Amino acid sequence: MGQYLILLYEDEASWAAVGEHEAGEILAAHGRFGAVHGDVLRGGGWLHPTATATTVRSPGGGGSQDRDGFAAGEDALVTDGPFVETKEALGGFYLVEVPDLDTALALAREVPAPFGGVEVRPLRDM
């Protein structure tokens, strides 16, 4: 079995423009997806738009001198906005546990993402 993160990338402007009724229908579709595939879902979430994002980086891109040597720590550069600005932004995710990529892709086909698409990424063993 392997875990896969299904990342939903959608056009935020389109999401912002939908009426309450349509938004409700999309959410209901997600509800049905979760109900049908609950046995393989290990998690999931719906993100606020990128306008709410805050990014934390090491100054100079790494090699900072905090306690464990890898994190940004005290010197962190904190900025308003997402890590990368894109038209279609990460808006939500599902974490699934399935036998192989074909099964993950079959699930991905069923994820409601009317204003974009989804990316399927395998998780590494840690």
Add this chain to the structure above:
Amino acid sequence: MSADPAGAVADAHRREWASVLAATVRVTRDLDLAEECVQEAYAQALVAWGDGVPARPGAWLTTAARRRALDLHRRSAVAARALPLLVVDEVAPEPLGAPGGREPDDLLALLFTCCHPALTAEARVALTLRLLGGLSTPEIARGFLVTEPTMAARLTRAKKKIAAAGVPFRVPGADEMPRRLGGVLSVVHLVLTTGHTAPAGATLVRDDLLDRAHDLARLLRSRFPDDPDVAGLLALVLLTDARRGTRTGPDGELVLLADQDRSRWDAAMIAEGRSLVLEALPARPVSRYAVLAAIAAVHADAREADDTDWVEIVGLYDVLAARWPSPVVALNRAVALGFADGPDAGLAALDALADEPRLAGYGYLAAARGELLRRAGRPDAARVALEEAAMLTANDVERDLLARRLDALA
């Protein structure tokens, strides 16, 4: 079967490589390791077969490769793995040499793994030629106009993705098969067209690629005997391949379809191809490969070039243009029209393509125009077009032919 061991090993490489590798992948669950073990098995055979070639070389090689894999496994040479093992359906491995041929279809599983939609189209072709065709990285690189390091990197990246992303080593189920089979067929078709006219290099035909297209099409036909696309593709391979020996002259120069010695076309291949076309063409929805094969069959049916039923060929291109429109189909249709209705009709059809951006830099457009202009009695305009075509091809044999046609204009 050849008597000398080296010949027998070469023969077995050609015939058995793919099935030996596929059976070994099931044991190693790692493509690189399986390749390594199979290569070693062939090296062992060179020595061992000096005492006599085994009755079933493929089974001997599979046993040797699997034994090597288990050996490496025991010595934990593969313990420190960076990537997960391939996902393989849990099927108890058949005892080697079991009668009845009931073995799990590892060969087909390997083909579908190589042609998985999660890989780029370039990677699918490269992996298929490497793992099922047994071609070396330099051989594949030459076929596809990339450097050896580029091709090596492409293969490495694809194998890494198969392992890391969990692309399964499995024949897709019936529900998935319709959309997966098309991807496999287009890989085989690309191997065929690349082998038929190598995009670059000193030879027109790449025999190794054509042989692989042949093997793969046969393999698919044996597994999908009722699929019209499969029948159409095998027909296309046979009808194309039937002309292989006549497409170049004694010095490797290109001989055009109209000038080929038709008595030397392979009659058995043509007969089989024709009967496959008759089987595949009536299927609905119509199969693109069946239509392409039907065009090749019309050419094969003409005893002399002048007997070619060009009206029928235009009609078949009309079918292609209606369902699968593309600039190349339109170009070929214009050429056929130039024979069916005369060069002026062909030129008029070509004019409609002059501004097609996807044909810019496509040498066949200029070559077709040059030939039609020559037949229309306009040698000066023909010269300009043929010179342009010669500049646009990277295949030496094609360039020589264009030079000869330019000389003939003088």
